[in-house]
Amino acid sequence: MKLTANLSLLYTELPMLERFAAAAADGFTAVEIQFPYETPANELRRALDDARLKCVLINVPAGDLMTGGRGLACVPGREAEFETALNLCLDYVKVLKPCCVNVLAGRAAAQERETALKVLRGNVSKAVELLAPEGVQVTLEAINTFDMPEFLISSFAEMKRFTENAGVDVRMQFDIYHIARMNEPVESLLTSYGADIGHIQFADVPGRHEPGSGDLNFDRLFAAAEQSGYQGWYGAEYRPTTESTSAGLSWMKKYQNRSN
Numbered sequence: 001m002k003l004t005a006n007l008s009l010l011y012t013e014l015p016m017l018e019r020f021a022a023a024a025a026d027g028f029t030a031v032e033i034q035f036p037y038e039t040p041a042n043e044l045r046r047a048l049d050d051a052r053l054k055c056v057l058i059n060v061p062a063g064d065l066m067t068g069g070r071g072l073a074c075v076p077g078r079e080a081e082f083e084t085a086l087n088l089c090l091d092y093v094k095v096l097k098p099c100c101v102n103v104l105a106g107r108a109a110a111q112e113r114e115t116a117l118k119v120l121r122g123n124v125s126k127a128v129e130l131l132a133p134e135g136v137q138v139t140l141e142a143i144n145t146f147d148m149p150e151f152l153i154s155s156f157a158e159m160k161r162f163t164e165n166a167g168v169d170v171r172m173q174f175d176i177y178h179i180a181r182m183n184e185p186v187e188s189l190l191t192s193y194g195a196d197i198g199h200i201q202f203a204d205v206p207g208r209h210e211p212g213s214g215d216l217n218f219d220r221l222f223a224a225a226e227q228s229g230y231q232g233w234y235g236a237e238y239r240p241t242t243e244s245t246s247a248g249l250s251w252m253k254k255y256q257n258r259s260n
Contacts, residue, residue, distance in 0.1 A: 001222060001255055004056045006201070006237035008034035011245045017047045024051040026246050027256055032057035032098075032235050035066075037088060041095035048096070055096040056233045057139075057199060060127060061085035062104045065148075071106025073123045074116040074152045082123045086130055093134050099233070100137045100199045102173050103127050105152040116152050121166055128168040139198040141173035144181035155182055156189050160196075171198025175237070180205040180216060187217075187224045194228025203238030210238050211251040222255065 005011070005028040011019035016039050023031055031053050036044055048055055063081060065071030072082040089101060103124055108116035128138045142159040143151045153159050156179055163170050174197045180186050190197075202221075204214030211218045222234070234255075242248035 001226065002030065002233045003028060003252065003256055004030040004032050004233050004235045006032050006034065006235050008032075009237055009239055013244055017043060020047040020051040020053055022246065024053055026249055027252065028053070030054040030056045030233060032233075032237070034059050035061060036092055036096070037061060041092045044092075045095050055098045057100040057102060057235065058089070058092060058096065058098050059102045059104055060089045062106065065104055065106055070108070071104060073103050074106040074108055074120040076112075076115055076119050079119065079123065083126065086123075086127055090130055090134070093131060093136055098136060100139050100173070101127070101131050102139045102141060102199070103170075104143070105140065107148070107150040108152045109150060113152070117162070120152065120162070124166055124170050125168050128170060132169065137198050138168075138170045139173035140170055141175050141201075142178055142182075143175070144178045146181055147178075154178075156184055156193075160193070172196060173199045173201070175201040176216065176221060177201070177203035177205060177208055177238070187220055190221060190224040190230070191228050194225045194230035197225070197230055197232065199232055199235065200225060200230065201235040201237040203236075207241075208239050209241045210236075210248045213241055218251070218255075 005023040007019045011022045014022055036058050063069060063072040072078050072085055105120050131138055140163060142153050142155055145151055145154045153162060159172050163172050176186055204211050204216050206214050240248045
């Protein structure tokens with residue numbers, strides 16, 4: 001199976017540009033970065049090339065979402081801000097050449113839900129229109145409402161419904177941690193819908209740490225995804241419990257040489 005290191009959560013004991021070589025030394029062949037925008041794209045490209053790594057995924061900038069705000073993609077009145085964020089993302093896409101770009105929906109109160117979904121559909125359509133010509137698959141993920149209250153798309157059903165009805169080519173980004181955190185049947189969902197998923201990310205539950213630190217059976221979960229026809233990458237997006245990321249990678253050995 002194809003594993004990526006999420007450099008926004010892994011190797012944070014190192015400066016960003018040093019994380020690439022560390023990931024490669026540990027056997028990763030690809031990386032993803034949630035929000036790469038604080039580092040010039042050409043410097044990230046050089047680090048990728050020096051470490052012989054592929055960039056698999058980045059997110060569209062999400063405004064104030066990560067600091068407790070509503071974000072951009074589903075918020076009425078912030079369409080121009082989203083378009084600016086999308087254009088910045090495009091600049092990075094042209095340099096980093098990721099396979100996927102994730103749109104984070106944002107937060108909305110219950111009474112604002114229908115309006116927020118309409119705004120999100122429009123913004124996702126813009127993202128696909130701009131990014132698809134670059135060979136990028138646009139994705140959208142469900143995020144649990146314990147970590148991010150009022151997140152607009154928080155369940156598998158909501159994610160599936162949105163991607164099916166979007167009217168453009170946007171695929172589900174299945175984050176095992178978020179789906180499990182919402183107490184959903186992760187294994188059966190992967191078994192039934194793996195072929196419909198654009199990208200998978202993972203962390204154990206509880207805690208969002210490395211596989212083996214919590215309650216999830218990753219042998220079964222990864223097998224379910226593979227057997228259902230999923231052909232994409234698996235992004236390690238967790239917070240290591242060890243002092244260094246490398247010290248906590250014992251889980252990786254059994255998976256990195258498996259083909260899917």
